[in-house]
Amino acid sequence: MPVRMKDIAEDLGVSLMTVSKALRNHPGVAEETRRRVCQRARELDYEPNLIARSLAGHRSFLIGLVVPDLMHSFFAEVAKGIEGRLAPSGYQIVICSSGEDTETELRAIKLLLARKVDGLIIASAAPHASRSMVELLEGGKARYVLIDRVVLNGKANYVGVNDDKAGFLATEHLIEQGCTRIAHLRGSMVSTGRGRLRGYHRALAKHGLKVPLEYVISGGHQDSTGYDAMQRLLQLNPRPDGVFCYNDPVAIGAMRAIIEAGLDVPHDIAVVGAGNIRYSDMLHVPLSTINYSTLQVGQSAAELLLQCIESKTPLPPKRILFPPRLVVRKSSLRHPPPASGIGRVLASAQLQKHAR
Amino acid sequence: MPVRMKDIAEDLGVSLMTVSKALRNHPGVAEETRRRVCQRARELDYEPNLIARSLAGHRSFLIGLVVPDLMHSFFAEVAKGIEGRLAPSGYQIVICSSGEDTETELRAIKLLLARKVDGLIIASAAPHASRSMVELLEGGKARYVLIDRVVLNGKANYVGVNDDKAGFLATEHLIEQGCTRIAHLRGSMVSTGRGRLRGYHRALAKHGLKVPLEYVISGGHQDSTGYDAMQRLLQLNPRPDGVFCYNDPVAIGAMRAIIEAGLDVPHDIAVVGAGNIRYSDMLHVPLSTINYSTLQVGQSAAELLLQCIESKTPLPPKRILFPPRLVVRKSSLRHPPPASGIGRVLASAQLQKHAR
DNA sequence: TTGAAAGCGCTACCAT
DNA sequence: ATGGTAGCGCTTTCAA
Numbered sequence: 248m249p250v251r252m253k254d255i256a257e258d259l260g261v262s263l264m265t266v267s268k269a270l271r272n273h274p275g276v277a278e279e280t281r282r283r284v285c286q287r288a289r290e291l292d293y294e295p296n297l298i299a300r301s302l303a304g305h306r307s308f309l310i311g312l313v314v315p316d317l318m319h320s321f322f323a324e325v326a327k328g329i330e331g332r333l334a335p336s337g338y339q340i341v342i343c344s345s346g347e348d349t350e351t352e353l354r355a356i357k358l359l360l361a362r363k364v365d366g367l368i369i370a371s372a373a374p375h376a377s378r379s380m381v382e383l384l385e386g387g388k389a390r391y392v393l394i395d396r397v398v399l400n401g402k403a404n405y406v407g408v409n410d411d412k413a414g415f416l417a418t419e420h421l422i423e424q425g426c427t428r429i430a431h432l433r434g435s436m437v438s439t440g441r442g443r444l445r446g447y448h449r450a451l452a453k454h455g456l457k458v459p460l461e462y463v464i465s466g467g468h469q470d471s472t473g474y475d476a477m478q479r480l481l482q483l484n485p486r487p488d489g490v491f492c493y494n495d496p497v498a499i500g501a502m503r504a505i506i507e508a509g510l511d512v513p514h515d516i517a518v519v520g521a522g523n524i525r526y527s528d529m530l531h532v533p534l535s536t537i538n539y540s541t542l543q544v545g546q547s548a549a550e551l552l553l554q555c556i557e558s559k560t561p562l563p564p565k566r567i568l569f570p571p572r573l574v575v576r577k578s579s580l581r582h583p584p585p586a587s588g589i590g591r592v593l594a595s596a597q598l599q600k601h602a603r
Numbered sequence: 604m605p606v607r608m609k610d611i612a613e614d615l616g617v618s619l620m621t622v623s624k625a626l627r628n629h630p631g632v633a634e635e636t637r638r639r640v641c642q643r644a645r646e647l648d649y650e651p652n653l654i655a656r657s658l659a660g661h662r663s664f665l666i667g668l669v670v671p672d673l674m675h676s677f678f679a680e681v682a683k684g685i686e687g688r689l690a691p692s693g694y695q696i697v698i699c700s701s702g703e704d705t706e707t708e709l710r711a712i713k714l715l716l717a718r719k720v721d722g723l724i725i726a727s728a729a730p731h732a733s734r735s736m737v738e739l740l741e742g743g744k745a746r747y748v749l750i751d752r753v754v755l756n757g758k759a760n761y762v763g764v765n766d767d768k769a770g771f772l773a774t775e776h777l778i779e780q781g782c783t784r785i786a787h788l789r790g791s792m793v794s795t796g797r798g799r800l801r802g803y804h805r806a807l808a809k810h811g812l813k814v815p816l817e818y819v820i821s822g823g824h825q826d827s828t829g830y831d832a833m834q835r836l837l838q839l840n841p842r843p844d845g846v847f848c849y850n851d852p853v854a855i856g857a858m859r860a861i862i863e864a865g866l867d868v869p870h871d872i873a874v875v876g877a878g879n880i881r882y883s884d885m886l887h888v889p890l891s892t893i894n895y896s897t898l899q900v901g902q903s904a905a906e907l908l909l910q911c912i913e914s915k916t917p918l919p920p921k922r923i924l925f926p927p928r929l930v931v932r933k934s935s936l937r938h939p940p941p942a943s944g945i946g947r948v949l950a951s952a953q954l955q956k957h958a959r
Numbered sequence: 960t961t962g963a964a965a966g967c968g969c970t971a972c973c974a975t
Numbered sequence: 976a977t978g979g980t981a982g983c984g985c986t987t988t989c990a991a
Contacts, residue, residue, distance in 0.1 A: 261977080262978045263979095264978050264979080265976085265977060265978070275976060276976070276977080277976060280976085302983045302984070302985090303983055
């Protein structure tokens with residue numbers, strides 16, 4: 248059986264309380280006593296029972312992280328950012344994936360709360376907060392930060408990217424590349440999906456471009472669903488000559504469909520994704536995309552959550568938005584670079600060749 | 604403040620114990636009483652405090668997962684497999700990444716143990732178990748399963764892949780493709796690195812091939828390190844005409860170096876990786892690799908750990924090895940398929956085009 | 960079938 | 976500076 252404080256106390260002939268204080272460097276213990284206690288603790292390989300400490304101290308040093316999909320490298324990288332910021336402060340992360348399912352997500356959050364995690368970081372699968380989610384998160388005094396996707400406008404901490412602008416940048420870039428029939432493989436109606444869709448429409452409107460309704464269809468969130476959706480787009484007449492995809496996995500699936508149909512990316516159809524996931528620059532056709540500052544999103548979310556936890560009084564909700572940044576690669580480069588020398592686009596492409 | 608059992612008990616005029624039993628469907632409670640308790644609990648939105656339950660019940664329903672790198676899609680997929688198997692049983696996962704650092708790994712394990720996780724799943728960064736790790740894991744009655752990498756031969760549960768065979772398959776395939784100067788970008792001296800290296804040597808020996816010592820150098824574990832290492836290989840004279848890489852990320856980095864040097868993959872240098880990570884089929888040059896049954900490794904590890912936890916008596920250590928499988932793609936295909944029709948290699952390449 | 964007592968290992972609060 | 980008391984919210988053990 249593991250050593251307990253009580254054992255050390257009896258062993259040393261001091262009280263349990265003295266041991267407790269000494270080990271946590273609390274004031275009110277003689278230096279000499281503290282030394283003896285710490286020494287003996289080390290000798291006995293004492294490790295505090297964190298469950299007991301959590302119960303008594305109302306602090307678990309556990310953070311809950313809820314994401315739609317562990318395998319999506321965007322969330323893996325976010326998780327890495329979070330862990331990097333939290334581990335040094337002694338926190339550990341309980342990770343749950345919802346599989347983009349609202350019910351699963353709700354159960355996970357409920358369980359995490361029952362576990363008394365000190366805080367939550369959530370990339371929600373829900374298009375908007377359900378009544379039960381509001382009750383869960385706002386009912387108690389739960390500390391939480393939403394990332395990537397907003398579900399509680401205004402009243403919640405949020406770290407993400409301006410999705411509207413991301414959609415706008417991607418679409419306008421396609422327009423500048425000479426595409427006139429630009430389709431959009433949209434995501435689900437989560438906030439990122441809605442935002443990117445809005446940006447897409449805004450860019451089209453700005454440039455006076457009209458596209459048939461069928462040019463906007465759901466491409467899901469993964470490469471497999473992107474592949475299927477792109478196959479449907481390929482049936483249309485006239486065929487699109489450019490596609491802005493909800494995210495990089497969808498874009499990768501879409502490119503596969505295009506290439507399998509014997510068409511060329513970017514010359515027959517230019518493709519832009521979103522997320523700038525790892526290896527998107529090493530693909531069959533290197534993928535143009537929107538950079539989402541993935542690691543920083545994770546770090547900031549962790550940072551913000553720590554502040555909420557540390558602070559005695561509830562902090563006013565904060566909203567941190569990283570600027571999206573266009574990364575041009577081959578999948579959307581239809582024009583040779585301007586003869587005048589190094590054009591904006593090419594320079595950008597070269598600079599960002601290895602920028603991950 | 605959240606509702607406690609005590610509240611329900613007083614509310615209903617029964618004892619705390621009755622509530623406790625009723626809620627957990629313990630025998631020894633009248634059906635009628637149980638109904639009333641459960642009903643009231645639901646009305647009051649009662650959620651058991653899992654910290655308290657853990658402390659009293661000596662069961663946390665928490666599993667610790669320690670991996671070298673969250674971002675490596677191999678471990679992300681393993682994590683997904685683990686979660687898929689564990690979540691239905693009410694377990695949640697505390698995830699820690701060691702960053703391939705032995706000290707960090709040890710601290711993480713210590714913390715997880717102090718948290719009283721019910722079990723551990725570890726992909727260790729260590730080439731072999733240190734004294735402190737043995738003490739930690741074997742000293743107490745910790746339940747744990749090693750994955751991917753072995754550090755405690757024989758005395759520990761292990762789920763992984765036959766790395767020796769993986770290295771052999773990859774190397775022999777390069778030989779069959781006509782490569783005669785086959786290099787190896789090896790990993791660190793973790794068991795997977797050692798095993799793949801051994802397989803590489805075995806294949807060379809079987810076919811009577813000799814290579815200079817400089818053909819085997821460390822390529823690290825990531826694409827960036829693979830890139831650097833490959834650049835060094837390219838200086839050699841004669842240059843290798845084939846490279847077996849420790850894993851897919853390293854292979855991806857290596858391919859980048861080769862292509863940037865103006866050479867062709869596979870005709871100047873054929874490349875094979877290991878791991879069959881997501882999108883390895885969608886790369887600039889689709890990557891030949893060794894499939895590692897990633898999801899199943901995760902699931903089996905979780906399964907095995909559950910058995911250990913459930914069982915009252917300590918189970919004898921079990922060793923589960925998945926067979927490695929060669930996946931041939933363009934990066935190693937130097938010969939046109941045999942004229943006799945569909946050769947083994949091409950058939951395999953086609954079949955596995957979408958096999959992930 | 961029910962419940963009282965005794966923890967689980969630790970911390971907060973208040974005496975001394 | 977030190978330590979006793981009283982929990983934290985639950986489960987296990989055993990008596991009624």
